[in-house]
Amino acid sequence: MSIEVRHICKRFxxxxxxxxxxxxxxxxxxxALLGPSGCGKTTLLRVIAGLEQPxxxxxxxxxxxxxxxxxxxxxxxxxxxxxxxxxxxxxxDNVAFGLRMxxxxxxxxxxxxxxxxxxxxELVQLDWIADRFPSQLSGGQRQRIAxxxxxxxxxxxxxxxxxxxxxxAKVRKELRRWLRRLHDELHVTSIFVTHDQEEALEVADRVVxxxxxxxxxxxxxxxxxxxxxxxxxxxxxxSVNRFExxxxxxxxxxGESLLPHEAPLPAGEEVVAFARPFELDIVPAxxxxxxxxxxxxxxAFGASARVELDGEGEPARRxxxxxxxERCAALALSxxxxxxxxxxxxxxxxxxxxx
Amino acid sequence: MAAHTGVLPGxxxxxxxxxxxxxxxxxxxxAAVFGKTLELGWGEFVDVVSNPRVLAxxxxxxxxxxAAAAIDAVFGLLLAWVLVRYSFPGKRLVDxxxxxxxxxxTAVAGIALTALYAPNGWLGGWLAALGVKVAFTPLxxxxxxxxxxxxxxxxxxxPVLEEFEPEFEEAAASLGASRWQVFRHVILPHVLxxxxxxxxxxxxxxxxEYGSVIFIAGNIPFVSEIVPLLIIGQLEQYDEAxxxxxxxxxxxxxxxxxxxxNALQAWAARRGGKEQ
Numbered sequence: 001m002s003i004e005v006r007h008i009c010k011r012f013x014x015x016x017x018x019x020x021x022x023x024x025x026x027x028x029x030x031x032a033l034l035g036p037s038g039c040g041k042t043t044l045l046r047v048i049a050g051l052e053q054p055x056x057x058x059x060x061x062x063x064x065x066x067x068x069x070x071x072x073x074x075x076x077x078x079x080x081x082x083x084x085x086x087x088x089x090x091x092x093d094n095v096a097f098g099l100r101m102x103x104x105x106x107x108x109x110x111x112x113x114x115x116x117x118x119x120x121x122e123l124v125q126l127d128w129i130a131d132r133f134p135s136q137l138s139g140g141q142r143q144r145i146a147x148x149x150x151x152x153x154x155x156x157x158x159x160x161x162x163x164x165x166x167x168x169a170k171v172r173k174e175l176r177r178w179l180r181r182l183h184d185e186l187h188v189t190s191i192f193v194t195h196d197q198e199e200a201l202e203v204a205d206r207v208v209x210x211x212x213x214x215x216x217x218x219x220x221x222x223x224x225x226x227x228x229x230x231x232x233x234x235x236x237x238x239s240v241n242r243f244e245x246x247x248x249x250x251x252x253x254x255g256e257s258l259l260p261h262e263a264p265l266p267a268g269e270e271v272v273a274f275a276r277p278f279e280l281d282i283v284p285a286x287x288x289x290x291x292x293x294x295x296x297x298x299x300a301f302g303a304s305a306r307v308e309l310d311g312e313g314e315p316a317r318r319x320x321x322x323x324x325x326e327r328c329a330a331l332a333l334s335x336x337x338x339x340x341x342x343x344x345x346x347x348x349x350x351x352x353x354x355x
Numbered sequence: 356m357a358a359h360t361g362v363l364p365g366x367x368x369x370x371x372x373x374x375x376x377x378x379x380x381x382x383x384x385x386a387a388v389f390g391k392t393l394e395l396g397w398g399e400f401v402d403v404v405s406n407p408r409v410l411a412x413x414x415x416x417x418x419x420x421x422a423a424a425a426i427d428a429v430f431g432l433l434l435a436w437v438l439v440r441y442s443f444p445g446k447r448l449v450d451x452x453x454x455x456x457x458x459x460x461t462a463v464a465g466i467a468l469t470a471l472y473a474p475n476g477w478l479g480g481w482l483a484a485l486g487v488k489v490a491f492t493p494l495x496x497x498x499x500x501x502x503x504x505x506x507x508x509x510x511x512x513x514p515v516l517e518e519f520e521p522e523f524e525e526a527a528a529s530l531g532a533s534r535w536q537v538f539r540h541v542i543l544p545h546v547l548x549x550x551x552x553x554x555x556x557x558x559x560x561x562x563x564e565y566g567s568v569i570f571i572a573g574n575i576p577f578v579s580e581i582v583p584l585l586i587i588g589q590l591e592q593y594d595e596a597x598x599x600x601x602x603x604x605x606x607x608x609x610x611x612x613x614x615x616x617n618a619l620q621a622w623a624a625r626r627g628g629k630e631q
Contacts, residue, residue, distance in 0.1 A: 051525050071528050084526040088544040088626060098530035101540070153530055 001062050001156040001189055002027045003048060008057035010043055017043040018054070019213040028187045030180070032194055032204035036236065040213040041193045042161055048191065049159050050074045061156070074157075077150030077188075081162040083142045085134040091145050092130040095120055098153035120148040123182070140171040144178075151186075160192035164199065176203045197237050201225060209233050231349045234274045241280060241319050243273040243291070243346070252348065255312065257291045261346050269350055275343040277322040282307065282331055282339050290342035293319055295333050300325065307333060309341070388606065391599040403600045408576050409585060415493060416582040417608060420561035423500030428554040431508025432546065438509070439516040453510070456503045461566030468499055469570045491573025496581065499567040504557030511553035515546055548624040555616040562609055 003025040010018040017040045025031050033041040046052035048059055050071035059066050066074060085094050095117045099108055108116065121127040124144040134142055143163060150158065163179070164172040180203050183190055194200050200207050201221040209216040209224060209232075217229040228234040235242070245254035247269045252259040254273075265271060283289055293309040296318075300306075305328035311317035319341060323331075333339070392400065403409065438450055456464065472479040472489040479490055489495045519542070527537045565583040572579040582605050589598035 049529060051529070071525070072531050072533070074529075076529060078526065078529040080522050080526060082520075082522065084520070084522040086523065086527075086541060097527070097532070097540070101527075101530060101532040101536050149526075149530065 003157060003189060003191070004060040004063070005044070005048065006058045006060065008044065008047055008054045008059070010040075010047060010052065010054045016213045018047070021057075021210075021213070021215055023208060023215060023218070025189060025191060027189055029205045030183045030190045030192070030203065032192055032200035032207045033210060034194055034197060034200040034207050034236075035210035035216075037195055038212075039210040041195075041210050044210070045159050045161055045191060045193050048157075049076045049078050051078070075153065075155050077147075077153065077155030077158045079143070079146050079150050079158070079160040079163050081165045083134070083146040083166075085142055085146055085149070087134050089133075090130065091121070091126070091132050091134070091137070092117055094134070094145060095149045095152050097149060117152065120152055123151075124148045138171075139167045140175055143167065143175065147179075147182075155188065158188050158190040160190065162193055162195070164196075165194070172199070179203060201237075209236065211236075228274075228347070231272050231274070234347060234349075239277055239320055241275045241277065241321075241341075241343075242317065243275070243343075245271060245273070247271055247348075252346065254291055257340075259290065259343060259346065261348060265348060265350055271348050271350055273343075273346045273348045275346055277306070277320045278304075279343055279345045280319065280321045281342045281344060282309075282321055282323065282333070283342055284331075285338040285340055287340060290340040293339055293341050295335050295337045295339060297335065298328070298333055300328060309339070385606065388599050388602050391596055392603045394596040395600055399596075400600050403597050404604045408580070409582075409601055411577045412580050412582045412585050413604070413608070415496070415580065416562060416605070417612075419493060419496045419500055419581075420558050420564075423497055423504050423561045424554045424558035426497075426501050427504040427508045427557045428550050431505055431553055431557075432512055432550055434505070435509045435512040435516055439513060440521075453506050455506075457506050461503065461564065462570070464502060465499060465567035465570030468495070468502065468567065472498065472571065490571050491575065491579060493572075493579055495571040495573070496568050496579060499571050500561040500564060503564055503567055504561050507556035507560060508550065508553030511556065512546055512549045515549040519545055544626060547626075548620055551616065551620040551623050555613060555620065558616070559609070559613060562605070 004023070006022050008018050008021045009016075019040075021040070021044060023044075033044060035041050043052060047054050050059075050066070050069060054067075057067075061074070071078075086097065089097065096113050099113045099116065102108075118127055118130070121130055124147060126141060126144055126148070129137065129141065134145070137145065147160075147163075160179075164175050167175065176199055179192075192203070201224075204221060206218065207221055207224050208218050211232045217224050217233050219227075224233060225237055228237060234240055243252065243254045243259070245252050245259075247253075247265045247267050248258065249267050250258065251261045252271065252273055259273070261273070285292070291311065293311050295307060296310050297308040298305065299308070303325070305323050305325050307321045307323065307328065309319040309321065311319055321341065331339075395403065434453065438446065438453075469490055470476050472482070472495060474480065474483045474488070474490065476490070482489055487494075489498060523541055523545075524537050527541045532540065563583065565581075565587075568581055569584055572581060572584075574580050574584055582601060586598045586601050589595075589601065
């Protein structure tokens, strides 16, 4: 089922959680709502589920206005960050809950319920713990049971609120691959909320980046990573080096230094520029190119070497450069050494965006 | 053994203190009641406690206490629910009012209720017009016991409801459960143990209640005379052994009922809170 939200606004007192958000979620896609905490992503998910009423705007399911439909009737499967498993019920009873709560006319027989619950438990690979209680399960198992419970009522949409947020790193990784495979099997339209960019980029078909109640960018993981539309997206996705300065005819003036850059921005404009760590090169201080910096730390393990540097000025800006190991060795860097940084590629945005 | 292997120190000391304290404060007076009763022969004892007037008082005391505790359990749960789930102007005031029956001298409560429900009182006048008599009847006793018992249920259920995340209700609703089903299958199992505890406390308090009841009850033998009043009556006639005989039976019944309620509560806890 496709979902569309139109002009959703939601305020909590003086705080604006959602400011005129319009989005379309095509049928069968797995979409990530990504953003820092407080950006409105969870509120948007809860509005779609019907757990929260927007101040204005519409939610459409398959083109039909569902704004006045109660969460009971929306047929959404909602998975909570802290699982919300009923602790007085066994795993089996938890998964069977949705089927047993159906009106008598629609309710399947107990044998049919048993068959369907066991099939779901097999799907989440936990059929061997049907008789246990939630307190006896690990976090990863609980989350899978919560997912099975949400799937039991055959939802048309699956909504997951920070589904792996409360799990440790290793389990998170396993579970998100598993979620991707599960989605490829079921093809139910799914939206999940996360603040972890790696998670969003790895799992989702499409990523919606949100910031301060607004949508910053929508696109495939490749698109948003390689072509960030706004300074916020650039900053949020992966580590990045920031330069603030003013456009001049031949380049970008940062402090005393001039970075050559051909940008379609008029001279004199205040700008912010970004370069990823692998887009910066380190050159000796005498060369006179690029911006001055001082080596702070060298981390030379793994496939490439990472160098952390302190820039000039107050407060000192930190830079991070990723170099091939050979290049790093050839430079013979040592902590405290003054060097200069030359960006191979710069992405320039007009205006001085807030840090 | 625990003293040597346990992490917490002072097991023997604290257990010893607990037993001594319980003995001095609780067991000794209770034993005195039994001891005094022994002054009567078995025949006399049976005579005293099987007196129809005494039997009627037992029925009234325990019946009214159970009924009042049951009413408190239902409405206390409701009150706790409202106080936890909703915010409204004056909520703190309502919250403070709940404790008032705790703090009020019971005689004051009794006089206030009597003034209110007497045939010439504010409410009593209206009710009398409808043909309902409250003051000086068992119904009046029930009203007084409900009044003094309500904080016990609210204050035991409230913290349990507070730690109950709305998430569980939302999860149930998103799975298609109606409001009633959410209450019946999700909320109630969670708050049942606390509610039963509140019920037990309200009941225990109601059985022993004296001050607020004697004013509103009218104390008519066979109709609205409670056991504690009978005991006082015996004492006023210097029949101490008779008084303790009545008290002994009351103690035994109370203890048995509390044991049953405790067992019930443990059962509810096992069913309702698998997560320890």
